[in-house]
Amino acid sequence: MTDPNSTAPVAPNRRRWSMNWLGILPFAAFVLMFLILPTLNIVLGAFQTSTGGFTLDNIRELNSDLIRSAYFISIKISLISALFGCAIGFGMAAGMVFGDLPKWLRGPLLTFSGVASNFAGVPLAFAFIATLGPVGVVTVFLRTQIGIDLRMLGFNLLTYYGLIIVYLFFQIPLMILIITPALDGMKKEWREAASILGATGLQYWWYVALPILFPALLGTFALLFANAFGAVATAYALAGPAFTLVPITLFSQIRGDVLGNPQLGFALAFGMILITGVANVIYIVLRTRAERWMK
Numbered sequence: 001m002t003d004p005n006s007t008a009p010v011a012p013n014r015r016r017w018s019m020n021w022l023g024i025l026p027f028a029a030f031v032l033m034f035l036i037l038p039t040l041n042i043v044l045g046a047f048q049t050s051t052g053g054f055t056l057d058n059i060r061e062l063n064s065d066l067i068r069s070a071y072f073i074s075i076k077i078s079l080i081s082a083l084f085g086c087a088i089g090f091g092m093a094a095g096m097v098f099g100d101l102p103k104w105l106r107g108p109l110l111t112f113s114g115v116a117s118n119f120a121g122v123p124l125a126f127a128f129i130a131t132l133g134p135v136g137v138v139t140v141f142l143r144t145q146i147g148i149d150l151r152m153l154g155f156n157l158l159t160y161y162g163l164i165i166v167y168l169f170f171q172i173p174l175m176i177l178i179i180t181p182a183l184d185g186m187k188k189e190w191r192e193a194a195s196i197l198g199a200t201g202l203q204y205w206w207y208v209a210l211p212i213l214f215p216a217l218l219g220t221f222a223l224l225f226a227n228a229f230g231a232v233a234t235a236y237a238l239a240g241p242a243f244t245l246v247p248i249t250l251f252s253q254i255r256g257d258v259l260g261n262p263q264l265g266f267a268l269a270f271g272m273i274l275i276t277g278v279a280n281v282i283y284i285v286l287r288t289r290a291e292r293w294m295k
Contacts, residue, residue, distance in 0.1 A: 045266030058267035081167040082224035089175025113173035121233035219286030226279035
C-alpha cells in the first residue's frame, strides 16, 4: 500500500515550460522573416534564370573583370579598415584598462563607442563631407588659417582611402567594445608572476598577454572585416556609384534599371554571404576559444 502521507515526486509542469518559450517567438519570427527566408531566396536566385530555371551562368559571371575588381577593392578596403581599426581600438582600450587614464573616462568612452559603432549611412557621410570634404570646416580652416591645402597634399575624401578613414569612425569604436571585456579578463597575477621572474613590460605583452589575447584579436579582426565588407549606405552616400564596391554593384543590378540583372545581383549577394559567413564563423570560433582562456 502507498502511504498517503508520503510525498510523491512532482512531475514537471510541461505547460509552464512550454509557455516560457513564448518569449522568444517574436525574435524567432523576426529571424525567420528577415534573415533566413531572404537568405534562402538569395541562394536559390543565384542559381536561377529570370524564368525560374536552373543555371550556373550567374555564378560564372562573377568571374568577369568588373565583378572581380569590385570584390578585390571591397576586400582590400575591408582588410585595411579592419587592420587599422583593430590596432587603434586595441591601443585605446588597453590604455583605458591598464593605463593611467582617469577612471571616469571609461564610461563616456564606452558610451560613445556604443553610439559611434552604429553611426553609419547618410548621416556619417554628410558629417565627414561637412568636416573634411572639399569645402569642409576643417579643410577650409587649414587652408585659410594655417596655409595647409589638403587637396594639394593629395588628400581627397571622395576616394577609396578617404572611404577607409570614414569606415574607421565605426570600426575603432566596435573594436573597443569587443576587446575591452577580453582585456578586463586578464588576471593581475599573470603580470605579477612575470615581473617576479624578471620579465619587462614589453616581454610580458609579447610572451604572455598577446598570445592569450591573440584568438580574441584575430576573431575581432574577422568581425571588423565582415562589418566593413557589408557596408553599403555610407559608401553610396559618400560618392554614389563612383565607388566600385560589391554592395554598390549589387544595388545597381537589382534596382530595376534597364541594364540591371537581378539574377546577377543574387549571385553577387551569394558571394557576399559566403565571405561574411566565413568571417563570422572565424570570429565565433576564436571568440569561444578566447573565452576558455579567460576562464
